[in-house]
Amino acid sequence: MKDVVVLSGGVGGARFTRALRDAAAGQGMRIRVIVNTADDMWMAGLRICPDLDSVTYTLAGVNDEQRGWGRIGETERVSAELHAWGIGWPWFTLGDLDLGMHIARTSLLRDGVPLSEAVARLTSRWDLGAELMPMTDDEVETHVVTGEGTMHFQEWWTRHRAKLPALGFDIRGAAEAVPAPGVVEAVLEADAVLFAPSNPVVSIGPILSVPGIREALASTSAPVVGVSPIIGGSVVRGMADACLTAVGTATDAAAVARRYGARSDGGVLDGWLVDLVDAHEVGELATRGITARAVPLWMTEAEAAQRLARDALALAGSL
Ligand code: GDP
Ligand code: CA
Secondary structure, eight states, X not given: OOEEEEEEOSHHHHHHHHHHHHHTTTTTOEEEEEEOOTTOEEETTEEEOHHHHHHHHHHHTOBOTTTSSSXXXXXXXXXXXXXXXXXXXXXXXXXXXXXXXHHHHHHHHHTXXXXXXXXXXXXXXXXXXXXXXXXXXXXXXXEEEETTEEEEHHIIIIISTTOSXXXXXXXXXXXXXXXXXXXXXXXXXXXXXXXXXXOIIIIIHXXXXXXXXXXXXXXXXXXXXXXXXXXXXXXXXXXXXXXXXXXXXXXXXXXXXXXXXBGGGTSSBSEEEEOGGGGGGHHHXXXXXXXXXXXXXXXXXXXXXXXXXXXXXXXXXXX
């Protein structure tokens, strides 16, 4: 595989992409990552792009591995000042180094630079070993419909810890959005397309909702293989189960695959990796046109994560 495209959300996608890069080191593989931007928002006059930044920091090796998000060695002096002035959300803290990224990005955007170009310039600071592409240069923001009103995804996720029952997700701006330059071409040119084990509803879902991306996945000659973010009926980290419940999908590896659907049946997947504990689901998925394999899905150690990336490539190569 010389040319691999990954669809990614934030932290889960970042870990998978890093593992893929490291597993393929020295093989001359081109890795392009199409990253969800529907978690993005404006705050304190700055454009915040959580998933792009999670992938960037992780590939650059400047992420906080212990905490699971943000920059290593972070301080929060600026956020404390902003809170004292009543700017931004009191329950939402941005680190100082992280704010540096947001200021740099916003400065480029204010100069009329499209997000995709801003990402290319900002990520050139490090040797990431992968090219990051926002799914779109247009502003798309997921809002969550709850019994207590509709709110930005970040408010529902961070402030309410996804505890307010979600009635639905409104991916605002998606229907009018255009894929960022190179996104459709990347999918069409790829030798393999991999879905990272990212949140199916609010990370991969918004990418698929940008007109043109789903069509590119349907028509590419590359095999499309996904990795389940659900192991043994539970989320590995985070609160993706709340998102799945809201859209009527069981928190179950096979149910997520059925939600994506087989490419042979109008969906987006050819292959799907489930964990060993979900091996009993492989047969049922085959009857639906999805070739599933059961392999260890935990990305706890670097070695395990790289083996998972190799398993995804191997499944793609066998299709
Ligand atoms: P976010 O945007 O930061 O929420 O990150 P993503 O959407 O990219 O990934 C979140 C998903 O990653 C969660 O739903 C987790 O279930 C999944 N995840 C996290 N760690 C692992 C892991 O070690 N293995 C697998 N298979 N999934 C994981
Ligand atoms: Ca995210």
